[in-house]
Amino acid sequence: MTEGEPAGTTPDLARLEASLRTLELTVRRKLDGLLQGNHVGLLPGPGSEPGESRAYQPGDDVRRMDWSVTARTTTPHVRETVADRELETWVVVDLSRSLEFGTADTDKRHLALAGLTAVAQLTAGGGNRIGAVVANGERMLRLPARGGLAHTRGLIRRVATAPVAPEGTRGDLVGALDELRRPPRRRGLVAVISDFLGEPVWERSLRALSGRHDLLAIEVVDPRELELPDVGSVVLADPETGRQREVETTPLLRREFAAAASAHRDRVADALRRCGAAHLTLRTDRDWVADIVRFAVARKHAWSGGGPHRAGRPA
Known part of the structure; x- marks a missing residue:
């Protein structure tokens, strides 16, 4: 099967194609008007x-x-x-087991796919090219950077149908980032889509890319990763190690969990800031399209000299 070619005509594939087309149209309609100019979008390419x-x-x-x-x-x-006339964008998509989770309007994997679609739409046209490195911890898929609508749709489809790693498989974001360094790619934009769970061991690899590329980090978050509900006894499972633990969601545990989650997100934000990456957070319980639009408008305003902008996290 060649890249961008449908994998068959099964009902599941038909539903997937319809879902992806709806996602594309949703993003395109909301971002209409931001797709003009010299790569003014999620992260304008400064050019050379x-x-x-x-x-x-x-x-x-x-x-x-x-x-x-x-x-x-x-x-x-x-x-x-x-801005250069042609922009090459590489998207690193983290599809580790922790992305197979969601307790609100959608799950984190779908949200990661939405982020990829937005990046593709905001960097499309004018001879621009987009490629992707997809890692699930068990295997790595590299999709070459090419231009054209057919390639972009095929790339999103390949990411959407990427297999889920077996339970107990740890993610490999560092390996995916290093994949873009060997051999070095032409200067452009690198967008990293991940939940960034765990310690920021990826900081060194991401910082190494910052000397050659503009960086955009899209963090996908579910509200249950930030605070526990008062549900009594519950079994918590780590999808990347398979470990499980039964806990009682007492007020003390819930406070400690929320404090630890907040501290972790602060560490991630600090590490991304040190790497010089713009930081966009998408949540499964928010209007992610509106968050992308606000972020893109703010970036456009900041790069045009309209005032300071801190690429922080939405509340």
């Missing part, structure tokens, strides 16, 4: 051609400081760049 200088504003990338103008005017300035 030098443009005009402007006064530094809080939130600007200090690596773009124009030191000659700064010295001449005694006021900090940054150098704008003109």
Whole structure:
């Protein structure tokens, strides 16, 4: 079977195709109007051609400081760049077992697919190319970067039908990130879609990519990962190790769980910030399309010099 070719005509495939087309249309309608200009979207590509200088504003990338103008005017300035005519985007999709979870409007795997669709829509056209590295902990799938609508739809379909790793399989986000470093890809955008559970051992690999690429991290979250409901006795399971533990959801346990979850998310946000990655959080209990639109508009405003923007997490 070639990439982008339907895997058959079974009812399950027909439902999948209908679901993916609905997802594409939903994203496209909501993002209409943001798909114009030089890659102004989730993370505008700064390009390599030098443009005009402007006064530094809080939130600007200090690596773009124009030191000659700064010295001449005694006021900090940054150098704008003109977006390249063609953008190459690579999406690292973490499909570890922990993504097979959801207690609200959708599950995290579907939310990851939605994030991939949004990135594809916001970087489409104009000779741009998109590729993907998909890792589930057991195997890794690399889809080459190509252009065109047929390729993009085929790529999303391949990710949607990627197999689920057996229970007890740990994810391999580090391996997926390192896959983009060997051999080095042309300068472009790297979007990482994951729930970022566990310690941020991926920070070194992600930081290594930041010297060559713009980075976007899309974190997918379910509310039950942030706080436990008062349901009495419950069995908690780790899908990546298979370990289970029965606990009593007492007020003390719920407070400690919420505090540990908040501390973990702070560590993830700090690590992403150190890597220079823009940070977008999508939650299974929120309107994820609205969150993407707000994030894209804020990024567009910040890059156009309209004021500072902190790519934080929605409440």
